[in-house]
Amino acid sequence: MAIQTARDLFANGKMPIAVAPEGGTNGHSGIVSPLEPGVAQLGFWCVEDLRKSDRTETVFIVPVAIQYRYVQPPWTKLNWLLSKLEADSGLAIQSISQSAINNSTEIYHQRICLLGEHLITEMEEFYRRFYHQDLPQIPNQTLIPRLHRLLDTSLKVTEQYFNIQAQGNFIDRCRRLEDAGWNYIYREDIADIHKLPPLKRGLADWIAEEADLRMQHMRIVESFVAITETYLQEQPTSERFAETALLMYDMLTRIQDSTLPGRPSLGLRQVQITVGEPISVTERWEKAQNNRHAARQAASTLTQDLQTALENLIS
Structure with a gap:
């Protein structure tokens, strides 16, 4: 039920979906914990759901880093x-x-x-x-x-x-x-x-x-x-x-x-929000469709690329 709800929101929600890919906070403003694979998988499912509905939108994941710093x-x-x-x-x-x-x-x-x-x-x-x-x-x-x-x-x-x-x-x-x-x-x-x-x-x-x-x-x-x-x-x-x-x-x-x-x-603390370059999920899905092994590898690669992007945003 939860996965189906998430898939529906990804494909049909009126607003972009914000997801914490780490699965939890680690208490460090300078460290990105290993990412959970769910965000990449949801992205690929979103592409599939759009194609099944004959929709042509492109799916992107936009990395966003949020860091808090003390004013003094x-x-x-x-x-x-x-x-x-x-x-x-x-x-x-x-x-x-x-x-x-x-x-x-x-x-x-x-x-x-x-x-x-x-x-x-x-x-x-x-x-x-x-x-x-x-x-x-x-x-x-x-x-x-x-x-x-x-x-x-x-x-x-x-x-x-x-x-x-x-x-x-x-x-x-x-x-x-x-x-x-x-x-x-x-x-x-x-x-x-x-x-x-x-x-x-x-x-x-x-x-x-x-x-x-x-x-x-x-x-x-x-x-x-x-x-x-x-x-x-x-x-x-x-x-x-x-x-x-x-x-x-x-x-x-x-x-x-x-x-x-x-x-x-x-x-007192202030927040710094840094937005990275969008990552095309649709492009990766098109290269891996109809090949189960390639699809798993594409999801793993996307997760690692997202990890690298987030680490670069806080460095």
Whole structure:
């Protein structure tokens, strides 16, 4: 039903359709996550639907990049946020003098790295002790490999509960777990939950609550899939420090409250919208029609070309 509705809107909608091809936000203004293939496929379906209706319009995908930037560097608010995160996670607050708040990028970098290492260590022990996961301590291991191992472990814990095999990258695994979780919470085998006897209603609620709790492991992974070792090193700006600190804030608040409350405002932001060159889907479809293998390759190539176009728009 959802796919048919989308196809109808693509072909017959009165306005162009805006689609987020990443499938979710990554919290980084300077990184485009791997794109989902759905946008390219919908584009090809749109061409097919138009041809079946004897319509001659050309289908284009127009890449659009949206970036938010602080009007003024939020150093003071960033210092406050890091102090809060340090206190909430049990670390000593690394105070910065008022005179040094605006020109201490190295100190901010050190604070974020120290906080990140502490959070990883705490979560590793959490999964070792309570979920019986094998996470041996590796001397001198850098943060990013430790983070990726932790993300993999967090997903494994959830996959084991839902009896799902790990397939694909972190984002692919998150989407499969999300589908499994919704199926446990919104049960298709229950026509009317209000007509269930109290025992079955209680068990259904029990399963839904546990599924929601297990999905929190996956939600934490979602927040950190785009973290790289070089993001802060390449551009140690207040923007990037703030983005990383806010991702840590998301994690801590999810653990404390299970839901994601509103983020603290670090200052006024302005938006920059950059429009790229249109990409003709019709032209690609015409070259690949009547050949299933060529059609799959064309969709894959279109997805990659769109990825490249978006990355160029934010560089």
